[in-house]
């Protein structure tokens with residue numbers, strides 16, 4: 001089978017690889033689609049952990065084509081999306097229910113072979129059954145499950161005013177989830193004009209350019225926004241989040257600011273505003289919520305701006321994702 005191998009260099013190599021053998025608790029998936037994620041780019045740039053040589057791709061879905069001897073839950077022909085994060089269940093964090101902090105976390109498509117390949121072996125516990133169409137919904141389950149965890153941490157109550165910084169794919173998910181959580185007003189900050197329009201088309205009430213509309217951002221600071229969700233992942237907007245949120249409000253740091261970058265914080269501001277500042281890492285216990293929201297039709301990405309590439313053109317797909325040309329870039333296997 002064809003696979004895109006990360007060997008530690010900055011480019012993925014398309015190689016011929018033997019189809020993975022499955023063990024008794026695994027299924028073999030014929031991969032249908034696999035999203036390109038910022039994490040893949042960070043791995044290629046040496047800014048994020050991986051375990052080369054390894055096949056990357058952790059946002060994928062596919063059809064079950066083989067089942068292990070002890071697999072009862074899934075059958076050939078089932079269509080599933082994969083939660084790539086495998087927790088040990090034995091460490092101190094797992095036993096406290098904080099599985100995303102697992103000391104022995106193994107991620108499919110990061111540590112072990114993933115979805116940028118024609119086939120992938122996956123433990124059944126990581127599989128969630130979904131309808132096949134539209135394929136983009138199944139391919140976006142993993143990022144959606146992460147966004148759901150972020151929304152949970154924002155503690156949005158009915159009627160709350162929300163600010164979402166960054167209107168990439170995650171920002172759009174946060175808009176949809178804020179709507180479902182009952183927000184009365186959803187404000188989006190995004191420097192790219194096309195993405196501001198996507199935000200408005202997908203349920204944002206207002207969309208501002210934080211670089212150009214400084215007076216409007218100043219005004220927004222006085223509007224008592226209850227929650228700010230930072231999805232842009234840069235120091236300027238991380239700092240802005242703390243300034244924007246109302247006293248007593250919550251800031252969620254969802255965007256990944258590079259590890260070595262710092263911001264100046266005034267502890268007095270956090271104290272005096274009585275703020276709650278939270279991180280949001282991975283997707284503990286939220287994959288089934290994501291699958292319920294997709295299967296019920298409450299969340300649907302079928303009209304999202306997406307670029308599709310074949311596996312052979314994965315380098316072009318990565319360049320496209322880096323260039324932020326579309327909301328999502330996906331490798332599709334036909």
Ligand SMILES: [Zn+2]
Nearest residue numbers: 037038039059
């Ligand atoms: Zn991802």
Ligand SMILES: [Zn+2]
Nearest residue numbers: 088091094102
């Ligand atoms: Zn663990």
